[in-house]
Amino acid sequence: MFLAALAGIIITMILLLTRAIVGPTVYDRILAINVFGTKTVLFVSVLGFFNGRPEFLDLALTYALINFIGTIAVLKFMQYGDLGWAGSEGEDSDV
Amino acid sequence: MRYLLGLLVGLAILWLVLSGHYAPMFLAFGLGSCLFTVWLCHRLGSIDAEGVPVDLLPRLPGYMLWLLWQILKANVDVAARILRPGRHISPTMITLTAHQRTPLGQAVFANSVTLTPGTITVGLTDGQAEVHALSEAGSHDLDGGVIDQRVRALESRVRHLSSAGS
Amino acid sequence: MIWFINSLSWALLVVGAMTCVIGGFGMLRMPDFYTRTHAASIADTGGMLLIMFALMLQAGLTLITVKLVLIVLFLMITSPTASHALARAALHDDVKPRLNHDKRMGASGSANDRHDPS
Numbered sequence: 401m402f403l404a405a406l407a408g409i410i411i412t413m414i415l416l417l418t419r420a421i422v423g424p425t426v427y428d429r430i431l432a433i434n435v436f437g438t439k440t441v442l443f444v445s446v447l448g449f450f451n452g453r454p455e456f457l458d459l460a461l462t463y464a465l466i467n468f469i470g471t472i473a474v475l476k477f478m479q480y481g482d483l484g485w486a487g488s489e490g491e492d493s494d495v
Numbered sequence: 496m497r498y499l500l501g502l503l504v505g506l507a508i509l510w511l512v513l514s515g516h517y518a519p520m521f522l523a524f525g526l527g528s529c530l531f532t533v534w535l536c537h538r539l540g541s542i543d544a545e546g547v548p549v550d551l552l553p554r555l556p557g558y559m560l561w562l563l564w565q566i567l568k569a570n571v572d573v574a575a576r577i578l579r580p581g582r583h584i585s586p587t588m589i590t591l592t593a594h595q596r597t598p599l600g601q602a603v604f605a606n607s608v609t610l611t612p613g614t615i616t617v618g619l620t621d622g623q624a625e626v627h628a629l630s631e632a633g634s635h636d637l638d639g640g641v642i643d644q645r646v647r648a649l650e651s652r653v654r655h656l657s658s659a660g661s
Numbered sequence: 662m663i664w665f666i667n668s669l670s671w672a673l674l675v676v677g678a679m680t681c682v683i684g685g686f687g688m689l690r691m692p693d694f695y696t697r698t699h700a701a702s703i704a705d706t707g708g709m710l711l712i713m714f715a716l717m718l719q720a721g722l723t724l725i726t727v728k729l730v731l732i733v734l735f736l737m738i739t740s741p742t743a744s745h746a747l748a749r750a751a752l753h754d755d756v757k758p759r760l761n762h763d764k765r766m767g768a769s770g771s772a773n774d775r776h777d778p779s
Contacts, residue, residue: 415686425751438736468735629699
């Protein structure tokens with residue numbers, strides 16, 4: 401049964417990758433990759449149970465956090481072209 | 496003070512759950528890292544009613560169970576719209592008023608709306624939330640303001656930042 | 662009893678995987694970016710919750726279940742924040758939503774391109 405779940409998650413990942421490659425706007429691609437990251441978390445968790453080593457959950461937990469930070473970092477880079485600027489100075493903000 | 500203690504206890508519980516090693520040396524490391532994190536947060540000035548929302552805790556479990564039920568119902572609805580052949584969506588943008596007192600409550604409201612499939616908050620300024628809904632029926636559900644009322648009940652114990660002392 | 666919990670867990674696992682596939686399918690089928698976020702949120706919340714709950718039933722009352730609950734909490738806090746930031750950035754970048762009804766304040770009745778072909 402774990403195999404069925406793994407297969408389902410992999411099919412979802414292929415569909416998401418298709419959208420990430422086709423995606424007309426860059427936001428479609430970021431959205432697809434964000435959901436892809438969540439699917440990776442699920443995949444790692446289920447794989448841990450499938451192998452009988454639930455210690456994999458620590459990796460899944462870390463990946464969940466890194467995935468969120470990565471998405472936000474890419475978005476911020478897209479908007480400001482820079483990761484260091486706080487963006488709240490109000491000088492030249494375009495948002 | 497109670498927010499500082501709340502943060503410390505929360506961090507300690509998180510560390511104990513995630514570590515799984517309880518030898519004295521590891522416990523000392525854990526305590527050290529928790530204190531260091533609290534000191535960093537104190538320097539950042541993020542220890543207040545908004546940064547450490549301990550006031551939400553008593554009513555949070557009930558709210559989360561209710562929200563999980565809403566999420567499951569919305570999932571079935573949106574999945575049916577995706578699967579049925581033909582076009583069954585009518586995208587709608589709607590402006591909602593978030594009636595929460597505190598910015599924290601408004602953020603919880605916006606996140607709850609986004610978490611429910613079929614509706615997503617695209618903007619929140621001055622208590623006006625702009626929401627994109629997959630169907631007009633979904634936007635009608637939001638107009639009823641059930642989530643709004645629930646979040647108001649949830650935040651009823653949160654003190655407003657201007658009157659809160661730590 | 663163990664037999665019942667195992668069957669329930671397996672059923673949830675399969676239904677969760679199917680929910681994920683439906684979400685991925687919706688990502689391909691929906692016409693524009695904003696409607697695709699709804700399909701993504703199906704895979705993000707529904708599929709995630711069902712699969713994680715199935716794994717919790719498998720693990721029983723152990724530290725593993727607590728970790729699973731933590732993962733669910735983190736994902737439920739971060740995923741709406743990420744999709745909100747994404748949708749907001751897209752709106753500011755002039756990615757126009759295709760709308761059938763526009764009930765925003767200051768909007769001029771129904772939207773511009775309501776007769777879109779898809």
